Amino acid sequence: MKRIKIDRDKCIGCLTCTTACIISHGSADNRSRVVIDSYGKYAPIFCRHCEKPECVYTCMTGAMKKNQDTGIVEYDKDHCANCFMCIMACPYGVLKPDSVEHKVIMKCDMCQGTESGSPSCVKKCPMNAITLEEV
Structure with a gap:
């Protein structure tokens, strides 16, 4: 299975990864995927x-x-009850509610179902700080 990894020593905080995610998913709500x-x-x-x-x-x-075939944890907003149990259960704190309506869970989907088909953040990082690695 592949995971996105970030080398924090190479990251300059340019947020190109965030912009790539927003463009890939067509939503400004992806901003919540960035922290200090x-x-x-x-x-x-x-x-x-x-x-x-x-x-x-x-x-x-x-x-x-x-998804047993891809190893990706997928989210179907049409089946979501907005209970946010998933947010509370995540040991890494990476699931967040959307910043507008607080009804959709924001999480990385590895750009599945988008035109790129692979993580836009990995492709667009100018410092090569973000990589897709086999784990």
Whole structure:
């Protein structure tokens, strides 16, 4: 399975990754995927697509699912009850409600279903700080 990794030493906080995500998904709500890390730098937060994802286990409607073929934790907003149990269960704190209506869970989907088909943040990072690696 592949995961997005970030080398914080290479990251300059330009937020090109965030812009690439917003363009890829056609929404300004993706801004909530950026935090200021413990070093005082801007840094994106990525879903780790856990092997045993707590968000999937706590989701009572099945809106969060682990795709066994791709290894990606997928989110179906049409099945979401907006209980936010997935947000509370995530040990990495990477799930967030959208910043507008607070009804959609914002999480990395590895750009599945988009034109690029692979993570835009990885492709667009000018410092090559973000990589897609096999784990």
